[in-house]
Amino acid sequence: MSAVFKSGIAIGVLAMALLSQSAHAQKTIKMTAFAGHPPVFPWVKLLDDYFIPEVDKRLAAAGGKVKIEWNRAYGGTLVKLGSESTALKDGLGEIGFVSTIFEAPKFPLQNITYYTPFGTDDISIVAKVITSLQNKIPEMKAAWTKNNAVFLGGTGLDAYHLFTKAPIAKLDDLKGLKINAPGPSANWLKDTGAIAVAGTLQTYYNDIQTGVTSGALTFATGGFPAKIYEVAPNITKVNYGAQFGGALAMNKKVLDRLPKDVQKIFLDVGQDYSEKFNALLTSTTNDLMRKMAAAGAHIREVPPAERKQWASAIPNPAIPWAKDLDAKGLPGTKVLKAYMAEMKANGVEYPRDWSQE
Known part of the structure; x- marks a missing residue:
């Protein structure tokens, strides 16, 4: 058997082995x-x-x-x-x-x-x-x-807004209303006269439909697929901010x-x-907002001056949150100040500085 032939066989065997491996x-x-x-x-x-x-x-x-x-x-x-x-x-x-x-x-x-x-x-x-x-x-x-x-x-x-059964023309219209608000967003309703009720996107529709609540704090990409606008067709674009x-x-x-x-x-x-x-x-x-409007929802945009009024009406939720975490050994105040500073550095203007007492 020639050396060339043997070499060819060896290469072929090696290739097969590598392929198998x-x-x-x-x-x-x-x-x-x-x-x-x-x-x-x-x-x-x-x-x-x-x-x-x-x-x-x-x-x-x-x-x-x-x-x-x-x-x-x-x-x-x-x-x-x-x-x-x-x-x-x-x-x-x-x-x-x-x-x-x-x-x-x-x-x-x-x-x-x-x-x-x-x-x-x-x-x-x-x-x-x-x-x-x-x-x-x-x-x-x-x-x-x-x-x-x-x-x-x-x-x-995306930014939270207020979805309600009846229209909200001014801040005072919230008095006495029960509103679904998830977790810490309940703080956004304090001292407004509204009553926060716990819930999730899976429960809002039924809560509003059955009268447990009169509306919900939610966002377009959640409110649309959950069809919240069907039972709460009045959308007040407060813009509580993206979260x-x-x-x-x-x-x-x-x-x-x-x-x-x-x-x-x-x-x-x-x-x-x-x-x-x-x-x-x-x-x-924006597309979902247009779709909800086309389906019969009434949308009101809250102007900047009124938005500032809404922000000023509630107790500062950030300072107690930060101090509570500080007491637990977590850097609450550090995170609060760093967050507000970085948001401002990115061009965000708040109607109120939450890092201040």
Whole structure:
């Protein structure tokens, strides 16, 4: 047998071995993506429509050594709203949307936006500032680590407005009304004469329809899919400001076990998810307002002078919030001052400085 022939055989055997090794090198990992909200809401829809397929696409482009077999569990089918971080911590799922507004005890500092109302309706600025503070203030980042979670990409909610059965022509019209207000947004109604009633997007419609409440504090991208405008067709555009509402997060132990290049894909796509979400929210909000108006909703824009009156009417919610966290060993005052400073540096003008007594 000639040396050339033997060499050819050897090369062929080696190639076959490498191909076989490559074929068997692919690792399939099962992952569950979950959310308490259903996919009609944009933060869940984008997880399904962009994050998952984009991760798959980039893994394939990187050589396909890792493949994800996805299980989707949205709308509370696996985890109820407000329990998402617990599910991540306990390993019930690998990727989840954590609604920090409904998990305030675990993410108190992330809720700073709800204690500084009447800010901007530009969610990209809010998300940018919160992400910046999480990178600068260790205690904010630690809130995720303590829950065995890694922050992938923050999202927010477009500006909150008032949806009511009867029209609100002035601040005094709130007197005696029961209004659904989630979590700390109840502070926005103090001393206005309105009574805040707890609830979520899943409960508002029935609460208003049955007379439990007369309306809700909510936002276009939530109010439209939940059809709040059908039972509360009067929308008073107070503009309480866009709010940081939560983030896409990943089980830390799962992420840490992945190869470094695969980890980077998840982190990069998480950042892109956040940017795409902010762009989607901005483009969607005005369109939904038009759709609600076309469906019969009556929309009143609150002018700046009246908006300042609304902001001045309520007790300052930020100072007590900050001092309470200070007493618990968390940098409440530091976060409050840093947040207001960064928002102002980004061109946001408040009708009231919440960092002042």
